[in-house]
Amino acid sequence: MGTVRVTAAQAVVLYLGKQYSVSDGERRRLVPGMLGIFGHGNVAGMGQALDEYSGELTYYQGRNEQSMVHVAVGYAKASKRKATLAVTASIGPGSTNMVTGAALATINRLPVLLFPSDTYATRHQGVVLQQLEDPAAADVTVNDTFRPVSRFFDRITRPEQLLTALPAAMRVLTNPADTGAVVVSLPQDVQSMAYDFPEEFFAERDWPIRRRSPHQDEVAEVAKLLAAAKRPLLVAGGGVHYSEATAELEALAGEFGLPVVETFGGKGAVQAREWWQLGGLGLEGNPASNTLAAEADLIVHIGTRLTDFATGSQSLFADPGVQFASINVTEHDAVKQNATAIVADAKLALRALAEAARVAGTAPRAEWAERARSLAAEWAPRRAEALAGTTHSPMSQGQLIGVLQEESRAGDTVVAAAGGPPGDLLKVWDATDDRRCHLEFGFSCMGYELPASIGVRLAQPDGEVVTFIGDGTFLMQPTELATAVQEGLKITVVISENHGFQVIRRLQMTASGNDFGNEFRRRDGEALTGGYVDLDLAAIARGLGAAAFTAGTPDEVRVALHKAREHAGPAVIVVETAPQENLPAGGVWWDVAPAEVSRDPAVQEKRRQYESAKAAQRWYA
Incomplete structure (x- = not known):
């Protein structure tokens, strides 16, 4: 040579x-x-x-x-x-x-x-x-x-x-x-x-790209736990997607009647419309998933890092004797919550676990299945009501998501990363039937959504790629629109314009009871408490070369989405949404500590509430 x-x-x-x-x-x-x-x-x-x-x-x-x-x-x-x-x-x-x-x-x-x-x-x-x-x-x-x-x-x-x-x-x-x-x-x-x-x-x-095979002894230990459990729950993370293990996950859940909930990374891990598909888990999950998680006596987490959003800062899994098992290719993640771990590829491990579960005599639990069905039935009308919205103006962000859901087709991908959009999508988006939901929440990085959509489009030429983003995040990183124009890439950016970092304002009100520094308001004397700043986000998009539309009603959003679907390049749709109108809460606590010392009675009360709630936090050892 x-x-x-x-x-x-x-x-x-x-x-x-x-x-x-x-x-x-x-x-x-x-x-x-x-x-x-x-x-x-x-x-x-x-x-x-x-x-x-x-x-x-x-x-x-x-x-x-x-x-x-x-x-x-x-x-x-x-x-x-x-x-x-x-x-x-x-x-x-x-x-x-x-x-x-x-x-x-x-x-x-x-x-x-x-x-x-x-x-x-x-x-x-x-x-x-x-x-x-x-x-x-x-x-x-x-x-x-x-x-x-x-x-x-x-x-x-x-x-x-x-x-x-x-x-x-x-x-x-x-x-x-x-x-x-x-x-x-x-x-x-x-x-x-x-x-x-x-x-x-x-x-x-x-x-x-090697698939690590599961060890038979590890599989047998998890199968034993599964057979003995009365209220088992599967938690699907992003590893299910990367291993392309959806079919194996669905087969395990279907055969043994195991409810499945999903993390941000695992959203859409279950594609089947079945009673055991409960949806999002954790702080921004839905009440049905979270109630079931609180009652479960065995949690099997698959391909997930189990961050504090998923675990409610270690307060969600409330059964006194709850046990954990896991499947993960990374041992560091597999052993979280002191889980009995299968360190292996998710697709191979799920296949092996299904076989071992049969040998161990695992059977569906009728009462547990009925409990899952009942909770899902309670959540369904609340979800539908939140997505339908009301006739008042501006529409809620939930109502905007409802329109996006109606217009979504198989092969389309919605992308979200920071602020309110990813949490809302985890809670209410139906990602079955290949209506993909690309959520980044491990780092919750504002500014990820729009450029990541370009990456998604480069990777998959078919279907719509819809960036769902707040106005605060859009203002941080709008410039890659010019890259999308330069490359002739077809993406649709839907901006929920609610005049600020409203999801942080919501957290601020929970933690301190006061509103400070999160809305886009003009300075009034010493404080930012004046009227909303007038911003023309559509003009910004046009200036960067994209087609741009504004929509104020659900019907106008539908028209704009149809135009964007027909447009060959990037398009931006700006929709004004109600600043403080939120989807129903998931009913999960998050460890964000209010000030321990304050002269403000509101903060003092928030601290008392926090210390009371903190009693539910556990070490799963």
């Missing part, structure tokens, strides 16, 4: 062009494209390489570095973790802007590949623009901020280090138990340095 003399940046592009993931016999490009914004740190290195070898890797021009990472995360999630996108950014703020996106990816166990540029490895230049100077540690740069939010980090100081760094990066990207943000820090000068790379380094390579 000979050698190929190329720069480090050129080697990255050529290498990525030859990497493939293989899952269940499906082979596809692992990293088919790279998003980037160029500056002095990467324009002569990575920028030149992407230009010269453009046939190897598609380049997408972004507007904000954090948003570019969100595009990659949305793409990875929609691709079921079988593919992702790379991102390049310049030295300093360009690179540190990506840290939030890296954290989101790592927390949600989603693969992204980041190439933050770094300051010169040679140091001949002295202090360079956008360089951090630490007098106690000369080798520290701002890129070290990626270390705690990455699943793999490497700084390349010689081109030949890529020979080990890039294969290590691919391993992490394709390992379901270890995946997250993969960060390869590239000093500006190293990007342009040349090296004689072995030809075989640039040969096509397959990376299997």
